[in-house]
Amino acid sequence: MIQLQKTIFFLDFANINRAANDKNIELDYKHLKDYMGFQRELLDAYCYIPIDPRNEHKFDKDIEELQKAGYFATTKVGTYAGDTYKCDFDVEMAIDITKMAHVIRPDIVVLASGDSDLIPVVNELRKMGIRVEIAAFNSSMSKLLRLKSSSFIDLDIYYQENYLDNAEERENNEEENLENDNTVPIPDEEIEIAAEVLEDAGLETYVFEQNRRFTIAKDNEVIRQSVEVIREFQNEHGTYVIYHTEDFTPNPNQEQNNNNNN
Numbered sequence: 001m002i003q004l005q006k007t008i009f010f011l012d013f014a015n016i017n018r019a020a021n022d023k024n025i026e027l028d029y030k031h032l033k034d035y036m037g038f039q040r041e042l043l044d045a046y047c048y049i050p051i052d053p054r055n056e057h058k059f060d061k062d063i064e065e066l067q068k069a070g071y072f073a074t075t076k077v078g079t080y081a082g083d084t085y086k087c088d089f090d091v092e093m094a095i096d097i098t099k100m101a102h103v104i105r106p107d108i109v110v111l112a113s114g115d116s117d118l119i120p121v122v123n124e125l126r127k128m129g130i131r132v133e134i135a136a137f138n139s140s141m142s143k144l145l146r147l148k149s150s151s152f153i154d155l156d157i158y159y160q161e162n163y164l165d166n167a168e169e170r171e172n173n174e175e176e177n178l179e180n181d182n183t184v185p186i187p188d189e190e191i192e193i194a195a196e197v198l199e200d201a202g203l204e205t206y207v208f209e210q211n212r213r214f215t216i217a218k219d220n221e222v223i224r225q226s227v228e229v230i231r232e233f234q235n236e237h238g239t240y241v242i243y244h245t246e247d248f249t250p251n252p253n254q255e256q257n258n259n260n261n262n
Contacts, residue, residue: 004041005107005131009033010097011047011071012089012113013062016155019114019140025159030069035158036110036135043106046096047071048089050078090117097121101130110135110153116142122149184214184231184242191216191233195240207245215245 011029020027033045047066052058056077066073074096076089093113098121101109109125111118114136122145125132134145135153146152186208194206194216205217217223219232219239227243234240 007040007108009045013049015113019137114141
């Protein structure tokens with residue numbers, strides 16, 4: 001049986017969240033926690049959240065979501081500092097990390113922070129034989145802290161692989177589903193105009209400009225034998241059929257007609 005490495009995760013919420021906001025990124029902190037504990041025995045996760053004394057309830061929703069995600073949340077109200085506020089959590093974090101390291105003796109401690117003030121803690125943990133992994137965005141990462149750690153988890157790469165790539169894959173799947181969709185999201189008025197274009201220009205087929213997945217043609221047996229008809233439409237000129245466009249290449253007459261319309 002494989003023995004999983006005991007791991008504790010500490011999140012410097014202000015440091016990571018500020019860097020994410022600067023990049024217009026919204027992190028899923030539950031996913032981040034689970035990612036840090038993947039194929040490990042994640043013993044617990046802790047987060048430290050500074051509170052603005054002028055707006056003490058600003059992060060209420062975030063704190064609730066973090067707690068639901070399995071974090072033990074610690075808050076601290078900052079002090080006024082001109083137009084902003086100051087809230088140093090380094091001492092509290094250092095004490096908690098060192099205490100738990102001595103009591104629990106984890107194999108790995110993951111610190112999600114780029115703050116160089118945590119270097120003494122990193123040094124102490126590594127002297128105890130504990131692997132220390134630093135997770136941060138490059139923009140907020142102390143180079144010295146990175147050098148002092150056992151390894152560095154680049155959150156820019158994490159975001160790319162777990163958010164952007166997955167979002168692109170979801171978008172591709174949605175496009176594929178759309179292509180296979182047999183519904184015709186085209187108003188009757190637009191279908192009527194397309195039928196008139198067919199008649200006036202003497203075209204055999206017409207592809208809807210705003211939705212190039214669909215083709216309309218005058219009803220005939222050749223069309224029905226070669227494609228799956230999705231919908232029929234009738235007006236004073238007769239019956240028309242609409243079907244999915246497959247590898248459509250506009251013919252010169254249609255291109256000329258479209259250019260004239262533009």
